[in-house]
Amino acid sequence: MLDAQIERHLGDFDLRVSFHIDSQVLVLFGSSGAGKTLTLHCLAGLITPDRGCIRLGDRVLFDHAARVNVPARARRIGYVFQHYALFPHLTVRENIAFGIRHMPDARQRVDQLLELVGLTALETRHPAQLSGGQQQRVALARALAPRPELLLLDEPFSALDAPTRTELRREVLALQRALGIPMIFVTHDLGEAYFLADRLAVIDAGRILQIDAPGEILRQPCCLRVAQAVGVKNILPGTVVASDSAGCRVRVGDVTLDAPRYDFAPGARVFVCLRPERVMLIRPERVGQSSSENALHGEIVREMNEGMNVTLYFRADGARLMAEQDYDIQIELPMYIFDRLNLARERRWTVSLRKNAMHLFS
Amino acid sequence: MSWYPFWLSIQVAAVATLGILVVGLALALFLARTHLPGKIIVETLMNLPLVLPPTVVGYFLLIVLGRDGPLVRMFNVNVLFTWQAAVIASMVVALPLMVQSAKAAIESVDPALENAARTLGSTEPEIIWRVTLPLARRGILAGLVLGSARALGEFGATLMVAGNIPGRTQTAPLAIYDAVQAGRFADANTLVLLLTALSFLSLFAVSRMQPRAQRQRSDA
Numbered sequence: 001m002l003d004a005q006i007e008r009h010l011g012d013f014d015l016r017v018s019f020h021i022d023s024q025v026l027v028l029f030g031s032s033g034a035g036k037t038l039t040l041h042c043l044a045g046l047i048t049p050d051r052g053c054i055r056l057g058d059r060v061l062f063d064h065a066a067r068v069n070v071p072a073r074a075r076r077i078g079y080v081f082q083h084y085a086l087f088p089h090l091t092v093r094e095n096i097a098f099g100i101r102h103m104p105d106a107r108q109r110v111d112q113l114l115e116l117v118g119l120t121a122l123e124t125r126h127p128a129q130l131s132g133g134q135q136q137r138v139a140l141a142r143a144l145a146p147r148p149e150l151l152l153l154d155e156p157f158s159a160l161d162a163p164t165r166t167e168l169r170r171e172v173l174a175l176q177r178a179l180g181i182p183m184i185f186v187t188h189d190l191g192e193a194y195f196l197a198d199r200l201a202v203i204d205a206g207r208i209l210q211i212d213a214p215g216e217i218l219r220q221p222c223c224l225r226v227a228q229a230v231g232v233k234n235i236l237p238g239t240v241v242a243s244d245s246a247g248c249r250v251r252v253g254d255v256t257l258d259a260p261r262y263d264f265a266p267g268a269r270v271f272v273c274l275r276p277e278r279v280m281l282i283r284p285e286r287v288g289q290s291s292s293e294n295a296l297h298g299e300i301v302r303e304m305n306e307g308m309n310v311t312l313y314f315r316a317d318g319a320r321l322m323a324e325q326d327y328d329i330q331i332e333l334p335m336y337i338f339d340r341l342n343l344a345r346e347r348r349w350t351v352s353l354r355k356n357a358m359h360l361f362s
Numbered sequence: 363m364s365w366y367p368f369w370l371s372i373q374v375a376a377v378a379t380l381g382i383l384v385v386g387l388a389l390a391l392f393l394a395r396t397h398l399p400g401k402i403i404v405e406t407l408m409n410l411p412l413v414l415p416p417t418v419v420g421y422f423l424l425i426v427l428g429r430d431g432p433l434v435r436m437f438n439v440n441v442l443f444t445w446q447a448a449v450i451a452s453m454v455v456a457l458p459l460m461v462q463s464a465k466a467a468i469e470s471v472d473p474a475l476e477n478a479a480r481t482l483g484s485t486e487p488e489i490i491w492r493v494t495l496p497l498a499r500r501g502i503l504a505g506l507v508l509g510s511a512r513a514l515g516e517f518g519a520t521l522m523v524a525g526n527i528p529g530r531t532q533t534a535p536l537a538i539y540d541a542v543q544a545g546r547f548a549d550a551n552t553l554v555l556l557l558t559a560l561s562f563l564s565l566f567a568v569s570r571m572q573p574r575a576q577r578q579r580s581d582a
Binding site: 044045046071072073074075077078079081083085086087088089098099142143145146 | 472474475477478479480481482483484485492493496497
C-alpha cells in the first residue's frame with residue numbers, strides 16, 4: 001500500500017529511511033530527534049525530501065527523479081499532531097467538518113464521526129473547553145473525515161495521563177482494525193509501540209536500524225543501539241570461543257557461557273544480550289534440582305524499586321562477567337515476587353542465564 | 363465654531379483605515395510568511411515614518427505626489443492640496459503601527475494549525491482566510507485601531523501635502539493649531555477634548571485586545 005524511500009538533509013541532520021507497509025500499523029519507535037516527525041512530514045508533503053520516492057496505493061506522491069511532488073492537500077493522508085493542533089476558533093463539529101465541507105454528505109459524515117469517537121454531546125464546544133483525551137479524539141475524527149488512504153499519528157498520546165492513554169490506544173487499534181486503513185504511529189514509549197505495532201521500526205539518528213514484528217525485535221535486536229532502545233539491560237561484550245551445531249560458547253569476562261547457535265566463527269567479538277525479566281533466580285540449596293544453564297553464584301548488591309517492578313543488581317562471586325562495574329546482571333521482576341521470595345532479606349542467590357533466552361549479535 | 367475640521371478628520375481617518383487594512387494586511391502577511399532576503403529592507407523603509415520628522419515624511423510625499431512625481435506623470439492624477447492627499451499622508455504614518463501588530467499576531471499562529479489545514483485539503487489562500495487571519499484577528503484589529511487613532515491625529519505631513527485650507531483640507535489637528543494662533547481657545551478646547559477622548563478610547567480598546575491575543579496563542 002505504501003512504499004517510501006526518503007532522503008532529507010536538515011542542517012547537520014541526515015534522514016535516510018525506506019519502508020513498506022500494507023493495511024497494518026507501522027510504529028516508528030525512537031528517542032526524540034531520531035527523525036520520526038521529519039519522516040511523517042515528508043510523507044504528508046509538509047516537507048519536500050531531497051531525494052527518494054513515495055508511492056501510496058497506485059498513486060506516486062513524490063518522485064525526485066520524475067519531478068513529481070503532489071502537494072499536501074492532495075495526498076489524501078490524514079495527520080494527527082502531537083499537540084492536537086485543533087483550530088481553537090472552531091467548534092468540535094466545525095473542526096471535524098474542516099476537510100470535508102465541500103462534500104454533499106458532510107453533515108452525515110460528521111454525525112457519524114462524532115458518534116464513532118463518542119463526542120456527539122460536545123459538538124458545540126470549543127477545543128479549549130475539552131480535556132486532552134477529548135481533544136485528541138476530535139483530532140482523530142477530523143483526520144479521518146476526508147477518508148484518507150493513510151493515517152499518520154505523531155506521538156498523539158504523549159501529553160495525556162496514563163489511563164486515558166491506554167484507553168485511546170485501544171480505541172485507535174479498534175478503529176484501525178474496523179477501517180482497515182494503514183497507519184504509521186510515532187512513539188518513544190516502548191509499551192505503546194509493542195501494543196500497537198504490526199511492524200515495528202526502530203529509528204535512530206535518521207536511520208531505520210531494524211524493522212520487523214515487535215516480538216522479533218524484542219527477542220532478537222540486531223545491534224547494540226536497538227538492544228538498548230528496546231530495554232535489554234544485560235548486554236555483555238564477549239568473544240566466541242567455540243561454535244558448532246549445538247551452539248556457541250562465548251567468553252564474557254572470566255566466564256564462558258553456553259549460547260544458542262549463531263553463525264559466528266571462533267574469535268568473533270559479539271554481544272550477548274539477555275532481557276532482565278528472563279533471568280532465572282534459584283535458591284542456593286536448590287541448585288542442581290532444576291535446570292541451571294550458565295549458573296552464577298553470587299549476591300544481590302542493590303535494587304531499584306519502581307513500584308510495580310523491581311530491578312535487582314546481581315554480582316557473581318569470583319569469576320565475573322563485567323569486572324569493571326559493581327554488578328554483573330540486572331534482573332527485573334514484579335514486586336509481589338520480590339516480596340514472596342523475601343528478596344529484601346535473602347541476598348545470596350544463584351542465577352541461571354538460560355541458553356534459549358540469550359541472543360547474540362556482533 | 364465650524365465642525366468641518368472634525369468631520370473631515372473623521373472622513374480622512376476612516377478612508378486611511380480602510381487603506382491600511384488592505385495594504386497593511388498584505389504587507390504583514392508578506393513579512394510574516396516569506397523568507398526573502400530583501401524583506402528587512404522593506405520593513406525598515408515602512409517603519410521610517412515612526413522616527414522621521416513629519417516634515418521629512420511630508421517632503422518625500424511632496425516629491426512623490428508632486429508635478430514631477432510618478433502619480434502625475436503616469437496617471438495624470440494630482441492630489442496635492444486635496445483631502446485625498448491628507449489620506450495618503452495619514453496612511454503612510456499609520457501603516458507601521460498596523461503592520462507591526464498584525465505581523466506579530468500572524469507570526470504567533472501555531473504553524474501546526476496551518477499544517478493541519480494543509481493535510482485536510484486546504485489551499486494556501488484558504489489557509490490564510492480560514493485559519494491564519496481568524497486566529498490573528500485580535501492583533502489585526504488592535505493594529506487597525508492604533509493606526510486609525512494615529513491617522514486621526516496626523517499633523518505635520520498632512521500640512522505639507524494637503525495644506526491648511528479652511529473648509530477644504532483643514533483637519534482637526536490643523537484647526538486646533540489655527541485656533542490657538544488666533545487666540546480662539548474655546549474652539550481649541552472643544553477639539554482638543556474630542557481628540558483626546560477618541561484617542562483614549564482607542565488605546566483603551568487596544569489594551570483590552572492584547573492580552574486575549576496572547577492567551578489564544580497558548581491554548582492551541
